[in-house]
Amino acid sequence: MTALIAVVMALAAISAIGVVLSPQTIYSALSLVVTVTMISVLFLLLNAQFLFAVQLIIYAGAVMVLFVFIIALLNPEAEDRPALDYRAMIGLAAVAAVTILVFVTARNGITYGSGGFRGQQVGAASNPYHTFAFGADAVNAAGNVQTVAGQLFTTYLLPFEITSLLLLVAAIGAVYLTRRTKEAA
Amino acid sequence: MIGQDYWWVLLIKAVVVVLGLTTIAAYLTYAERKVAARIQLRLGPNRVGPFGLLQPAADAVKLLFKENAAPANRDRLLYLVGPSLAGGAAVLAFAVIPMGINNWFNYQFHWDIAHFNVGLLFILGVTSLGVYSLFLGGWSANSKYSLLGGLRSSAQLISYEMAVSFALIGTIILAGSLDLEQIVGAQQQTWFIVLQPLAFVLYFSGAFAETNRAPFDLPEAETELVAGYHTEYGSMRFGLYFLGEYVNMVIVSSIATTLFLGGWLPLFPFHPFDWIPGPLWFLGKVVVLLFFMMWVRWTFPRLRYDRLMNFGWKVLLPLGLLNILITGTVVALRA
Numbered sequence: 384m385t386a387l388i389a390v391v392m393a394l395a396a397i398s399a400i401g402v403v404l405s406p407q408t409i410y411s412a413l414s415l416v417v418t419v420t421m422i423s424v425l426f427l428l429l430n431a432q433f434l435f436a437v438q439l440i441i442y443a444g445a446v447m448v449l450f451v452f453i454i455a456l457l458n459p460e461a462e463d464r465p466a467l468d469y470r471a472m473i474g475l476a477a478v479a480a481v482t483i484l485v486f487v488t489a490r491n492g493i494t495y496g497s498g499g500f501r502g503q504q505v506g507a508a509s510n511p512y513h514t515f516a517f518g519a520d521a522v523n524a525a526g527n528v529q530t531v532a533g534q535l536f537t538t539y540l541l542p543f544e545i546t547s548l549l550l551l552v553a554a555i556g557a558v559y560l561t562r563r564t565k566e567a568a
Numbered sequence: 569m570i571g572q573d574y575w576w577v578l579l580i581k582a583v584v585v586v587l588g589l590t591t592i593a594a595y596l597t598y599a600e601r602k603v604a605a606r607i608q609l610r611l612g613p614n615r616v617g618p619f620g621l622l623q624p625a626a627d628a629v630k631l632l633f634k635e636n637a638a639p640a641n642r643d644r645l646l647y648l649v650g651p652s653l654a655g656g657a658a659v660l661a662f663a664v665i666p667m668g669i670n671n672w673f674n675y676q677f678h679w680d681i682a683h684f685n686v687g688l689l690f691i692l693g694v695t696s697l698g699v700y701s702l703f704l705g706g707w708s709a710n711s712k713y714s715l716l717g718g719l720r721s722s723a724q725l726i727s728y729e730m731a732v733s734f735a736l737i738g739t740i741i742l743a744g745s746l747d748l749e750q751i752v753g754a755q756q757q758t759w760f761i762v763l764q765p766l767a768f769v770l771y772f773s774g775a776f777a778e779t780n781r782a783p784f785d786l787p788e789a790e791t792e793l794v795a796g797y798h799t800e801y802g803s804m805r806f807g808l809y810f811l812g813e814y815v816n817m818v819i820v821s822s823i824a825t826t827l828f829l830g831g832w833l834p835l836f837p838f839h840p841f842d843w844i845p846g847p848l849w850f851l852g853k854v855v856v857l858l859f860f861m862m863w864v865r866w867t868f869p870r871l872r873y874d875r876l877m878n879f880g881w882k883v884l885l886p887l888g889l890l891n892i893l894i895t896g897t898v899v900a901l902r903a
Contacts, residue, residue, distance in 0.1 A: 409646075416700070423693075436689030444696025448726060451700070455707045456719075528686060528746060 388428050395421035408454045416447045433528050573678075581681045582663075589659055593814035594624035596858065603862040634803035642800070643708040650705030651798075651805045654812030657698040658819050661691045665822045666749045668832035668846030678749070679832070679847050687748035688740065691823060692733055695778075699725045701812065702780075706797035717796030720873065721780055727880040728777040734888030735770035738895040739827045752831035761828040766891050768828045770884050772857075775820040777880065780813060782865040784876055821857035822850075829853045 398421060401414035423438035535543050573581075598613065598620070605612030613620035638647065664687040667679035684690050699722050706718015740746060742763060743754040754760075761768045777784040798809045825831060830853075832846030871879065 409643075413646075413704075420697075432684055432686045433689070436686050436693045439693030440689065440696055444693060444699070444729075445726070448699055448703070448722065451703065452719075452722065455703070 388425065391421050391424050391428065395425065409451065412447065412450045412454050415450070416443055419443045419447060433531055578681060585662055585681060586659060589662060589815050589818060590655075590811065592818055593811050594628065596814045596817065597627065597810070598624050599858070600862050600865075603859065604866050607863070607866040628807070631804045631807040636805065637802045638805075639709050639711060639800050641710045643710070646704045646708035648805075650701050650708060651801060651808035651812075653698070653701035653704070654809045655815055656812075657694055657701070658812055658815040661694045661819050662815075662822065664690050664748060665819075665826060666752060666831060667850040669749070670846070679850075680748075683749070684747070686746045688736065688746045688751070688827075691819075692729075695816075695819065696729060698812070698816070701809075702797050705801065705809065709800035711800050713794045713799045714797055717799065721797055724777055724780070724784070724876065724880075727877060728774045728884070731880050731884035731888055732771055732774035732778060734885060734892065735767045735774060736823075736827060737888075738764045738767040738891045741892070741895050741899055748826050748831075752826060752833065755830040755833060756837070759828065759830040759833075764828065764891070764895070766887065767895075768824070770888050770891065771828070772820075772824055774880070774884055775824065776861065776864065777876070779816045779820055779861075781817070781861060783868040783870050785865075785870060817858060817861055818854065821854045821861070824857055825850060825853040829857075 395418050398414045398417035402411050402418065405411040405414055419438065419442040423435045423443065426432075426438060427435040601623070602612040602620075604610075613623040616622040616626045663681040664684050665680060666683075666687075669679070670677045702725065703718045703722040706714045706716075706721070709715075739751065739760045742760060743751040745751060745754070776782075798806055801809060832850045834841040834844060834846075834849055
């Protein structure tokens with residue numbers, strides 16, 4: 384199982400790099416589809432079946448379809464590949480530094496409180512993947528429909544409703560803006 | 569052991585499902601031609617083998633040996649990705665469809681490949697990827713007919729996905745689960761087609777559009793678009809699209825059977841009906857629905873495209889919402 388997770392993670396990373404490096408926009412978008420799908424497969428391997436399905440339906444099946452649609456219709460020209468000059472090097476170094484920092488912070492459980500930074504080594508000696516080690520039951524509970532729905536409709540009801548209202552406003556706004564007026568038609 | 573099965577059991581199941589689905593899809597083309605012929609008072613294929621039964625094999629051989637003609641200005645990679653995806657998504661969806669449960673020597677045998685507690689969402693998620701095959705196929709060929717066909721079919725699929733999903737929610741409320749085996753189990757007393765007749769009609773009308781079949785076969789309206797998104801495909805590349813369409817028919821019929829027609833449950837829960845094994849009941853119901861789809865195709869004319877969109881958004885979707893409202897209210901009141 385761990386090997387399978389590693390393969391899926393590698394595919395996700397490779398396709399994510401493909402999003403940035405593809406010369407053609409449509410290939411960037413399709414790489415993003417692969418990334419999103421691979422992340423959903425990761426959810427599945429971690430037993431979060433509901434998150435898997437939602438990720439697949441919403442991101443890969445709906446949002447990215449629109450991206451691909453629009454890119455294919457506008458058909459943007461292939462862009463010039465930026466040269467790997469000193470500015471690009473600085474950017475790459477910055478990204479690498481932040482990534483390493485985040486990883487180290489997460490691995491050592493470093494938090495920032497009143498007493499400044501505080502680190503706690505979480506069982507690194509006994510199990511190198513300790514931070515990812517949740518039991519199947521715990522993950523199952525977090526990732527299954529009843530738990531998510533229960534939280535969504537009780538604890539987080541207000542934020543949930545506000546978000547849905549926001550989406551509704553956005554949808555109505557989009558319809559209004561794209562509607563042709565009588566004179567223009 | 570992977571999940572509840574030995575790995576070799578899973579392997580056998582997977583091989584049987586893939587080979588079975590492709591064979592069924594091939595023979596559906598034969599069945600379609602026979603049904604069309606009977607409806608039009610013709611004989612249909614009857615030269616290759618007894619009753620023309622070897623016709624699908626002859627067609628496959630012909631498709632495989634044809635020249636791979638392709639437009640010069642195509643996008644070379646995506647042109648191949650399109651047809652490859654066409655059947656893949658549909659076959660994958662079949663992995664979670666349960667065809668029965670048997671107890672053999674203390675070994676519980678499930679007639680499905682994978683068991684999900686959100687099986688229905690899995691199917692919706694995987695089939696929603698099918699739209700890429702149609703759109704990429706239409707776009708990458710660099711032809712106006714293909715592009716228009718691809719656009720139409722993608723817009724149609726996305727629109728009807730909503731309507732179809734909404735129609736299914738009523739049955740989920742009644743069953744109280746997204747697990748397909750539990751949904752079938754909840755129909756021991758009454759099939760959901762009796763409790764949810766509106767949802768069944770909504771789902772099955774939407775399913776015609778999801779599979780790009782008449783009367784909603786706008787993507788391939790030959791009078792306007794030559795052949796739609798697969799205009800520029802020939803030989804087995806076209807064959808893969810064709811295969812994908814028929815596998816999709818099997819999938820939507822299987823979903824309808826599982827959710828509305830009681831899956832593998834017999835028609836009446838007593839002898840002699842329950843002597844027939846569950847998987848046969850399941851296949852029988854699927855065959856009836858498949859015949860129904862062919863019957864409709866050769867009976868109704870094609871809708872105009874704006875009518876099709878209106879029907880999806882202004883008829884199926886509101887009725888689906890109404891169905892959810894009524895079902896929810898009744899269930900809440902009885903609880």
